[in-house]
Amino acid sequence: MNKIFSVARMEILDIRRSKLMLSLLGFFLIAAIVSVVVASIDFGVKADAYKTYTDALAASGITNPATAPQLFPLHLMRAAIEYLEILGALFAIILGYAAIAKEKQRGTLSLLFTRPIGNFTLVLGKLGALALVWLAFVSIVVLATMLTAVIAGHAQLSATDVGRLLLTILGAWIYLLVWTAVAVSIASTSKKLTTALIVSIVLWLLVVLVIPQVGDTMDPDNQVPGGLFKSLQIAKPDETAVLANFTGYNSARDALEISSVTKHFERYTFAFLGIKDQYNQQPIGTVWAGVFINALALWLFAIGTLVISLFTTKPKTLLRTSK
Amino acid sequence: MKAIIRQELLALSRERLPLMLFTVFVSMISVSSLIGFLTKTTVSDVWIRTREAGLTSAPNPFASLSPLYYARNSIIYIILVGTLMAIIAGVSSALRDRKAATIDLILSRPTSRSAYIYGKLIGITIWLSLSLFLVGVIAAVVISIIFGAALPASDYARLAVFFLLALPLLSGFAVIGMFAGLLSKRETSALLLPISFWAFVTFVIPQIGTAARPVALLNPVPLPPTSGGPFGALNFFIGPFAVSEQFKVASGKILNDPDISGDFSKAIISILGFAVLTSFLISMVKRTSIRGVLSE
Amino acid sequence: MKSLYVFTEKSICRLSVLSGTRPYCDTMNEFAIVTKDLTKSYKDVVALENLNLSVRQGEIFGLLGHNGAGKTTTVNLLTTLLVPTSGTVEIEGVDSSKSAKDIRKLIGYLPENVQLYNNMTTMENLRFFANLSGLKKPEARIKEVLDYLNFNSHYNKRIGTFSKGMRQRVGIAQAILHNPSVLFLDEPTSGLDPEGVRQLRDVIIRLNADLGVTIFMNTHLLSEVTKTCSSIGILKGGKLAYQNSMNSTLAEFPDQDSLEDIYLSIETAD
Numbered sequence: 001m002n003k004i005f006s007v008a009r010m011e012i013l014d015i016r017r018s019k020l021m022l023s024l025l026g027f028f029l030i031a032a033i034v035s036v037v038v039a040s041i042d043f044g045v046k047a048d049a050y051k052t053y054t055d056a057l058a059a060s061g062i063t064n065p066a067t068a069p070q071l072f073p074l075h076l077m078r079a080a081i082e083y084l085e086i087l088g089a090l091f092a093i094i095l096g097y098a099a100i101a102k103e104k105q106r107g108t109l110s111l112l113f114t115r116p117i118g119n120f121t122l123v124l125g126k127l128g129a130l131a132l133v134w135l136a137f138v139s140i141v142v143l144a145t146m147l148t149a150v151i152a153g154h155a156q157l158s159a160t161d162v163g164r165l166l167l168t169i170l171g172a173w174i175y176l177l178v179w180t181a182v183a184v185s186i187a188s189t190s191k192k193l194t195t196a197l198i199v200s201i202v203l204w205l206l207v208v209l210v211i212p213q214v215g216d217t218m219d220p221d222n223q224v225p226g227g228l229f230k231s232l233q234i235a236k237p238d239e240t241a242v243l244a245n246f247t248g249y250n251s252a253r254d255a256l257e258i259s260s261v262t263k264h265f266e267r268y269t270f271a272f273l274g275i276k277d278q279y280n281q282q283p284i285g286t287v288w289a290g291v292f293i294n295a296l297a298l299w300l301f302a303i304g305t306l307v308i309s310l311f312t313t314k315p316k317t318l319l320r321t322s323k
Numbered sequence: 324m325k326a327i328i329r330q331e332l333l334a335l336s337r338e339r340l341p342l343m344l345f346t347v348f349v350s351m352i353s354v355s356s357l358i359g360f361l362t363k364t365t366v367s368d369v370w371i372r373t374r375e376a377g378l379t380s381a382p383n384p385f386a387s388l389s390p391l392y393y394a395r396n397s398i399i400y401i402i403l404v405g406t407l408m409a410i411i412a413g414v415s416s417a418l419r420d421r422k423a424a425t426i427d428l429i430l431s432r433p434t435s436r437s438a439y440i441y442g443k444l445i446g447i448t449i450w451l452s453l454s455l456f457l458v459g460v461i462a463a464v465v466i467s468i469i470f471g472a473a474l475p476a477s478d479y480a481r482l483a484v485f486f487l488l489a490l491p492l493l494s495g496f497a498v499i500g501m502f503a504g505l506l507s508k509r510e511t512s513a514l515l516l517p518i519s520f521w522a523f524v525t526f527v528i529p530q531i532g533t534a535a536r537p538v539a540l541l542n543p544v545p546l547p548p549t550s551g552g553p554f555g556a557l558n559f560f561i562g563p564f565a566v567s568e569q570f571k572v573a574s575g576k577i578l579n580d581p582d583i584s585g586d587f588s589k590a591i592i593s594i595l596g597f598a599v600l601t602s603f604l605i606s607m608v609k610r611t612s613i614r615g616v617l618s619e
Numbered sequence: 620m621k622s623l624y625v626f627t628e629k630s631i632c633r634l635s636v637l638s639g640t641r642p643y644c645d646t647m648n649e650f651a652i653v654t655k656d657l658t659k660s661y662k663d664v665v666a667l668e669n670l671n672l673s674v675r676q677g678e679i680f681g682l683l684g685h686n687g688a689g690k691t692t693t694v695n696l697l698t699t700l701l702v703p704t705s706g707t708v709e710i711e712g713v714d715s716s717k718s719a720k721d722i723r724k725l726i727g728y729l730p731e732n733v734q735l736y737n738n739m740t741t742m743e744n745l746r747f748f749a750n751l752s753g754l755k756k757p758e759a760r761i762k763e764v765l766d767y768l769n770f771n772s773h774y775n776k777r778i779g780t781f782s783k784g785m786r787q788r789v790g791i792a793q794a795i796l797h798n799p800s801v802l803f804l805d806e807p808t809s810g811l812d813p814e815g816v817r818q819l820r821d822v823i824i825r826l827n828a829d830l831g832v833t834i835f836m837n838t839h840l841l842s843e844v845t846k847t848c849s850s851i852g853i854l855k856g857g858k859l860a861y862q863n864s865m866n867s868t869l870a871e872f873p874d875q876d877s878l879e880d881i882y883l884s885i886e887t888a889d
Contacts, residue, residue, distance in 0.1 A: 002750065006747055006751060007747075007751075009459055009747075010743075010747045012737065013743065014736065014739070014741065015651070017738040017739070018738065020511075020516075021514050024491070024515075024519060027519070031523075031527045031530075033530060034527075034530075035530055035537075038531055038615070039534065040556075041534070041553060042534040042554070045479070045554065065789075071552060079530055079536045079537060082536050082537040082538045083526070083527075083537055085537075085538065086522070086526060086537055086538070087522055087526065087537075088545060088741035090518070090519075090522060098511065101737075104573060104735070105325055105731045105737060106732070106734040106736065107730055107732055107734055108733065108734070108735065108736070109729065110695075110698070110700050110728065110730045110733075111728065111733060111748060111793065112751065113699075113700055114698045114700060114723055114728040114803075115723050115728075115748065115751040115752050116720045116721075116723040116724045116751075116752065116753060117723075117751050121751075124370075130755075133811065156755070178402065181620075182483050193510075193511075194340060194510065194514065195339065197511070197514055198340050198344070198411065198514075200342065201341075201407070202343065202344065202347055205347070205403060205404065205407065206347075207521065209403050209541060210351065210400075210403065210536070212357075212541070213399060213541040213542075214358055216541070217359070218361070218362050219397060220363075220365055220366040220369045222364070228369070228370075232370075232373060232379045232381060233379075234373065234378050234379065238373075238376070238378055239608065240505075241881050242369060242372050242373050242376060242378070243369070243371055244366060245368075246368070246369065249361075249365050249444075254707060277483065281400060301638060314410060315700075316702075319695075319700055319701070
């Protein structure tokens with residue numbers, strides 16, 4: 001246990017001293033904060049437009065039929081969550097890759113494995129350190145964006161919102177862990193380090209960007225700006241009835257989407273933050289019941305990738321492929 | 324210079340990483356046309372069902388779509404995969420001589436620094452044009468097969484112009500990769516820095532200018548900027564730097580996509596400006612930094 | 620005096636936590652390193668074939684050979700980094716196939732061209748490796764070792780700023796922190812300037828004399844072994860072609876030039 005702790009402490013120290021890693025994480029934090037500011041301004045613009053509209057109507061003696069835009073503070077975080085989804089995953093890959101690549105490049109593996117340590121000491125220490133780094137990072141990002149929403153967006157948080165945020169932190173943490181574990185496994189098993197980095201990035205490209213994009217494009221409703229059914233003014237029950245004829249196509253699309261851990265993360269966080277209308281302002285219990293399957297999938301992805309990384313990051317694999 | 328270009332082409336054709344991304348690129352472009360076809364068929368059927376159920380009497384909005392509609396998703400794959408491929412090609416090219424320490428052998432011969440850099444750049448650009456040509460031919464063939472007939476000549480011309488426009492975008496990113504490869508002290512940062520830059524240009528800059536959310540940027544149709552507030556001004560200044568968004572605008576117009584709005588000439592200027600500016604800046608890299616030792 | 624006991628199948632070794640005392644095993648084996656028919660092959664290439672080697676306690680043993688002769692493979696097998704295809708390795712009477720972890724408590728290793736952690740100080744590097752070797756509060760011990768190596772003024776400096784020779788000094792320090800009874804050095808002088816080579820040679824001889832550590836070094840430099848080693852072996856094409864004490868070797872081939880001749884004749888003979 002002490003040795004695992006030593007490895008973890010060394011890894012954290014290393015990340016803290018690496019200018020590249022710190023600037024990547026800092027850059028992310030700034031981008032996330034800026035995105036909340038942008039969303040707040042965007043909301044302000046919409047609220048103003050609504051007021052101008054109402055005033056104009058009032059002047060001509062008509063009451064405004066449209067409802068006023070309502071501020072849901074957690075919605076301001078949407079872009080920040082999407083950054084976690086895209087860039088967070090990329091950075092998780094970079095840190096996971098670096099944790100293993102550094103040891104291979106420095107030639108320190110043989111120093112580590114000629115010491116009386118267990119087969120899993122190194123990987124447990126490294127993953128432990130990265131898990132800690134990600135927990136701290138996600139918490140800081142969520143906290144900072146929330147503070148920005150309160151200050152710049154004049155948002156007010158309720159006690160339930162805090163609960164929703166905590167669940168969001170948990171989900172984001174697991175999501176980043178998945179990507180870190182994937183990169184650790186690939187870096188451990190690859191013979192050439194640059195290949196490992198590129199393979200991880202191609203995987204990221206496919207899972208984070210391409211599959212969800214393909215899923216979205218395949219959605220018939222997305223083919224017309226504003227939504228196919230909305231533009232044809234078709235009610236929800238009729239829409240469901242029509243779509244019932246296309247179960248084959250839709251289940252293919254769904255299968256594609258659920259193969260991507262990113263989609264589960266998106267559904268999970270969007271539900272808790274109320275970004276998905278269906279879950280907006282619902283009690284946590286209701287949301288939980290709705291996204292239980294996505295939470296479960298996130299956990300399964302995490303357990304699966306972590307177990308794989310445990311078994312691929314053994315002395316035998318690492319030494320075979322070093323240099 | 325000729326020797327450097329030839330060496331560059333030979334090396335790129337034998338290296339695994341650029342080739343790997345090229346394979347991903349080719350398969351995504353071919354698959355994307357297919358997905359476009361599947362989706363269009365389905366959505367047409369959805370509409371037919373809707374009409375049969377008596378829910379609408381509007382004409383089928385998909386019946387009259389141009390076959391170029393199927394090429395729409397290629398825009399996204401050029402932005403996502405093509406640019407990444409270009410970056411990797413640029414980095415590998417710049418690192419190659421530093422890693423093998425052959426840079427001293429080259430620079431101790433009567434070869435100027437700029438001949439070396441531009442020789443490499445021209446080599447990469449030729450490689451990128453060949454890749455784009457191949458991808459373009461595949462896309463044209465797949466679309467013709469889906470369409471069930473040869474397209475009108477004007478449509479082929481549009482496709483050609485579209486893939487031609489991708490060249491300055493990709494070579495601009497290749498130069499960004501070369502910058503990192505020539506200047507970085509470590510191999511890892513040489514790869515990471517340009518990829519982070521790419522992520523910044525693709526996902527962060529457009530977000531600031533248009534308040535579009537990052538995931539929405541995966542849509543081939545660029546979102547019009549939010550009107551009012553500071554966004555008009557922000558977008559005026561920041562917009563041109565979002566080259567990938569500008570590429571969506573320009574190629575959407577070229578492919579005759581009715582959903583595209585935006586300033587075509589501004590988009591073209593932005594893309595060409597990106598390529599020209601980066602290629603100009605790379606000539607400023609000093610001899611000493613090219614020879615810098617790679618550590619760790 | 621604080622001591623650390625290592626229980627192995629054949630012996631109980633006491634590893635002193637303080638320097639200056641030689642690690643003591645109560646069934647003192649005559650040999651520190653013994654290999655029997657040690658073989659390592661990869662798919663269709665045999666890297667090392669039936670190596671039978673024995674190194675006495677307290678010797679400085681030099682393993683010579685051209686590049687690709689199997690020197691690094693041998694060291695990797697002896698330090699448990701590789702698992703033999705067949706044959707056995709015993710370090711201080713401990714069989715590596717049965718208890719690799721026990722061997723790791725007994726040995727120190729300095730690989731060729733190790734870089735260590737550049738953005739960490741000497742202290743941080745050494746503390747890490749000491750912890751992995753099971754030392755709980757190693758700071759005092761680290762200072763002691765650095766004193767011994769005349770390196771304590773660089774205690775809080777980051778390794779990234781060090782010269783190759785200075786790095787090698789830290790490399791030696793990490794290898795002897797836990798008072799190993801056998802020390803493995805892979806091409807220790809590679810990349811050092813003449814001054815660095817001389818200093819390192821002094822350190823090796825001093826370690827052996829003061830602490831009684833058995834030292835096993837790999838090298839392709841003949842001049843190196845004549846100045847430091849008490850016995851040598853020559854590997855050729857994965858097989859041991861020659862093994863003798865330095866004194867007998869020199870008696871057999873009275874001057875250094877002829878030592879080179881025997882090396883070359885063994886190397887070129889079929």
